[in-house]
Amino acid sequence: QSVLTQPPSMSGAPGQWVTISCTGSSSNIGAGYDVHWYQQLPGTAPKLLIYGNNNRPSGVPDRFSGSESGTSASLAISGLQAEDEADYYCQSYDSSLSGSVFGGGTKLTVL
Amino acid sequence: EVQLVQSGAEVKKPGESLKISCKGSEYRFTSYWIGWVRQMPGKGLEWMGSIYPGDSDTRYSPSFQGQVTISADKSISTAYLQWSSLKASDTAMYYCARSDYFDSKTYFDYWGQGTLVTASS
Numbered sequence: 022q023s024v025l026t027q028p029p030s031m032s033g034a035p036g037q038w039v040t041i042s043c044t045g046s047s048s049n050i051g052a053g054y055d056v057h058w059y060q061q062l063p064g065t066a067p068k069l070l071i072y073g074n075n076n077r078p079s080g081v082p083d084r085f086s087g088s089e090s091g092t093s094a095s096l097a098i099s100g101l102q103a104e105d106e107a108d109y110y111c112q113s114y115d116s117s118l119s120g121s122v123f124g125g126g127t128k129l130t131v132l
Numbered sequence: 133e134v135q136l137v138q139s140g141a142e143v144k145k146p147g148e149s150l151k152i153s154c155k156g157s158e159y160r161f162t163s164y165w166i167g168w169v170r171q172m173p174g175k176g177l178e179w180m181g182s183i184y185p186g187d188s189d190t191r192y193s194p195s196f197q198g199q200v201t202i203s204a205d206k207s208i209s210t211a212y213l214q215w216s217s218l219k220a221s222d223t224a225m226y227y228c229a230r231s232d233y234f235d236s237k238t239y240f241d242y243w244g245q246g247t248l249v250t251a252s253s
Contacts, residue, residue, distance in 0.1 A: 023176060057239035059177075066227055066243040067169075067177065078241065110177050114236040120193050121167070121179040121238055 024049060025111050025124035032130040033101045041127045043094045043111030049122060051092035054114040058087055058096045061108040061126075070109070071096060098129075106131045134159045136166075136228050136244035143250045144218050151214035152247045154228030161209035162186035165231045167240060168202060168213045172224045180226075182234055183211055191234060218251040225249075 026044040033039040043056060050056055058071040069078050071087040074094065084099045094113075098105055111124040139153040154166060167182040181192040185204040192202070204211040211228060226247050229240035 052236075054236040055239070059240075066246050067229075067240075068243070069239065069241050072239045072241070073237070108176075112177075112179075112239065114238055116236075118194060120182075120191060123169075123177040123179065126176040 023125040024115055024118070024122040025113060027109075027111060027124040027127045029125065030128045030130065032132055033098075034132045035101055035103060037101045038097065038099045039101060039129065040098075041096045041109050041111075041129070043096070043124050045092050045094075045113060045122075047092065048117040049092075049113045049115040050089065050094055052116055054116075056087065056089050056094035057112045058085075059110045059112065061110065063107070067110065101131055103131050105129060134230065134242045136230060136242055138226075138228060138244040138247045141248040141250070143252070145253055146220050146251050147217050148251075149214070149216050150218055150249065151212050152226060152249065154211045154213075154244050156209045156211070156230065159230075162206050165234050165238075166204065166211040167229050167231055167238075168200075168211075169227045169229060169240075170196075170224050171227065171246075177227075180213070182231065182238075184234065185209075185211065189234075218249075220251050220253075222249060222251050 059067040060070045061067045074089045075087040115122045165182045168180040170178045180196040183190045185206045228244040230242045
């Protein structure tokens with residue numbers, strides 16, 4: 022069981038808006054620690070998508086955005102495209118484990 | 133451009149030792165942390181531990197403490213992940229990744245291409 026909980030799968034049609042949730046606890050997201058998001062395309066290494074809750078590295082489209090509230094965080098993808106079909110992972114810091122923790126990942130299917 | 137290049141795929145028998153590597157280039161290797169992340173077949177990402185090559189400060193996830201050893205040779209900008217006795221359950225893809233910090237703001241901005249480790253009799 023992952024420390025951060027994500028829905029195992031989600032789907033959406035091209036052009037739609039989807040949000041992927043990431044639920045933690047008082048020792049990670051709820052403690053105010055930053056949440057970061059990664060995209061892993063099939064057969065490739067993860068890629069940083071969002072850092073510090075809602076900052077995009079250079080080259081990441083503004084269709085991707087992040088938010089955080091209480092013990093949860095969300096990744097929103099607007100104008101869904103076929104190339105967005107991938108696994109998405111949230112990551113934060115956990116004070117009880119004294120290190121990084123990842124969500125279990127969400128497989129996004131573009132219908 | 134920042135690059136992390138990992139060593140090639142390995143096939144070993146349970147009980148054998150193994151050391152895989154991750155070479156950084158195009159940035160100051162001693163000024164950033166290198167983390168190791170495991171991905172078992174069909175599963176998610178798990179942080180194993182991180183090292184700061186500047187002073188070899190090393191932190192482990194409780195789940196991996198005592199199971200692996202993380203080290204670095206700053207003279208050749210390379211970090212390592214090693215096992216003294218592999219188990220079949222160590223079969224996985226292993227990624228190295230760079231981070232600015234080791235604290236509540238830690239995130240991994242550059243990743244290696246991954247090293248597939250297969251431990252099978």
